[in-house]
Amino acid sequence: MSLLNKTSIKQKQTLIIMLTCGVALLLACAAFISYEVMTFRTAMVQNLSTLAEIVANNSSAALDFSDPKAAKETLSALQAEPNIVGACIYTNDGQVFAVYDRPQDATPFSPPARQIDQTIFSNNRLQIFRPIVQAGEPLGTVYVVSDLNALYSRLEKYFLIAAGVFFASGMVAFLLSSRLQQMISGPILTLVKTARTVTVEKNYSVRAVKQSDDELGVLIDAFNEMLKQIQERDVDLQESQLKLEMRVKARTEEVVNSLSLIQATLESTTDGILATDVQGRMTSFNEKFIEMWHIPRETVDERDYGKKMTSISHLVRDPDKFLARIKDLYANPDQESFDVLELRDGRVFERYSKPQWIEKRCVGRVWSFRDITERKRSEEQLERLGKEYSAVLNSLGEGIHWLDRNGTIKFENPVAAKMLGYEVAELIGKPAHFTMHHTRTDGTNYPVTDCPIYTTLGDRAVRHVKDEVFWRKDGTSFPVEYTCAPIHDEKGSFAGTVVIFTDVTESKRAEMELEQMHAQLLDTSRQAGMAEVATSVLHNVGNVLNSVNVSSTLVSNQMRKSKIANLSKVVAMLNEHAADLGAFLTSDPKGKQLPAYLAQLAEHLAGEQAAVLKELKLLHENIEHIKDIVVMQQSYAKISGVIETVKITDLVEDALRMNVGALQRHGVEVRQEFDELPPMDVEKHKILQILVNLVRNAKYACDESVCADKKITVRVSRKEDLFQIAVIDNGIGIAAENLVRIFNHGFTTRKEGHGFGLHSSSLTAIELGGSLRVHSDGIGHGAAFILELPYKPHKSPAQ
């Protein structure tokens, strides 16, 4: 049957048709053959009967007249029928009268016992007994026996024919059926092909082609309709699947989000967290948990909670209690727990556990461990601090009052109570002003509206108050100094005023002494300041003297090298030729050159004179500068600076001029970039002193540099309410580490420097309300010193 199941519908159909045809044909053939056999048998019986009767008829006379020979002759006529095996004639009394035996038979025919009138089919034989009657008188019996070869050969023929017909009709049926079954299988195969396309390609848009209007047509229509519905549903499904996918994606994202959130939360919390299921297996925990309990890395994956707890229980001071609590909680899964664990290493943990519920079903437990060692410690510390503070407050020399927003005493320390002659408890809740601040020092009433403490309650400003008195319980008063400041509670909202007061009876006296001491001290410091200033002045004078020295050296050198000696030689030569001066000048080769030489010498000497004069002027200026310094020193000594109205640019030019010799000598180019500024009221000498110092420093920096193009730029500019003088050189520069130290007293990088110039310049700049800054990109990159001073243009009275 399974084989049949596998065969295609085409083959099945052919098979069914063939089978049907075959069976029908077989039945028909069987019927025909049976019919033929029956007919033939009847015919055979009839034939043989006829023969027997003929024999009977013909042999009656032989019997009547006892002529077996004649009977035998009659019987031998049966030879014409080859099927007849044998025959015999019996007399009336059963004696065999005559016998016929088919000659070709191997076994001789032996007559059976006589019967009267009988037809017997048996043993492939047809036997017939027929009576011999003559004129109504029975004479004997004839017996004829025939084999069934005729029947068999006929049957054989029938079977052959049947087989032939069967084969031929089978062929025809096969051809017809294979042609005709296409009417059925064709549409089915189309349907199958379509169905297969649908199955394989998942393409629901294909349609089977309808070929007929019969049931198959209806089936194909139904199939197509079904496909259409499926397609529609498919589209719907896809749509909803897409929606679902999007929802799932969104959900997944949410879940992932919340998971990562949970994970992050888990990891970010300072608590050690552990989740277990009802079987006591660890489902989740964070790093902190591992860390807190010092769980070795290699056993992290051991998820048996019980084992884990047992293994960490030795960390706890009381392991039995620790484990018993766990056991107890797992016996009562819906309980929450909170306890504090003390560890052997001194740490203190809070252990909190809560059952985890999913839809009213307990699925586990979440444990959180919080290391409260620090908290404990700080609590203890706080407590200690509190005690200390109160001890401090209690032992403080000052009295302290805390007034609430209404001015009522909320707290006071014992010192305050003692100073005022009260018990602590007596003062709490009393209005402060009316209790101890009701009357002024001079005995007049002190209205609460004037009270600084109450004012502080209003405006929340800190006030230091001196020269007031507080009144004791006994009506006496004492001088106090107090500070009142607003106080805020832990939430930051205003909570009243704290008044810290001191009995200044003693300190008043001390103050007097202190004032005296202070005056003395000021004097001393003044002198110390003077010394510093003197050093500064001397330095400045020294600097200028340097210039003076240089100038004088220059002049003396100039004079020493002077061509004046040459003039003497010329004079000597002229004297030598005084007699024939004219001839000498016109004919002597030397004399001829003399006028030109003299002209040249005169020109040279004039140049020398000019240079000496210039140098001398510089010398004069320097000396003037020294004079100025001295004047300034005198004025500084008077502490009040001389305010003059000057043009800043003039001041700068002065400073440059003071150094011009040195600058020229060292081949330093000076560039001036001046913005136009109005005349200003400044302490001229102080600024000049700074500028001289800066220019000189710049020159030194250039000196030490190997740079060929030595250059100093002085820039004057205004910057909002300041003006700026920048002295910029391209000299040796300043190392970064020295930038911060450069203004320190005594710092210098020069061998003969004393480290005072920049220090005093800086101090002076600050004194003038400005600043001196430095900038350098490092060694070899030059430096810029920037002096900034307040911009104070002179206001002429006319304006």
Next chain:
Amino acid sequence: MFVRMVGLMIFLLASHLAKAQPTMSEYQVKALFLLNFIKYVDWPAVAMPGANAPLVIGIMGKDNFNDYLTNAIDGRSVKGRAIVIKHLALNDAPGGCAILFISSSATASLGKILANTGTEPVLTVGEDETFLDKGGIINFKLDQGKIRLEINLKAAQKANLQISSKLLNLADTVKE
């Protein structure tokens, strides 16, 4: 056992009977033959007066049948007719007889007798070699102890008798 014994007895009896037949005497056989002739010979209607009239067998000459013929008849009828035996004298007209047996004792007067029958529908039966030549119809001939028949078909036709071909087939000699 009993059945076997009965079977055996029947067998013995049957074989005895079978052996008994050839022992029949000559005239016993001839008597049967005479009677049997009736079945193979058709007489014209004139020879058979009534439907129920007996068929007469006439015997001429010496009757050697003794009682054989009478015994053979034994009251039975052939072709629906009773059979009567009639002894005739040599001179008697055979009219009224269907069969006329002429004994060998009458051989001398055979010619005369047969002439008397003339064209009468009488089946003449004899036992003499010359019987057929003399106009007899059927002659009994003794051949090796067996009785054979000789038939003169011409004489039969003359007597207006129809002799069955079956009988003719048995005859040794058929004279036409």
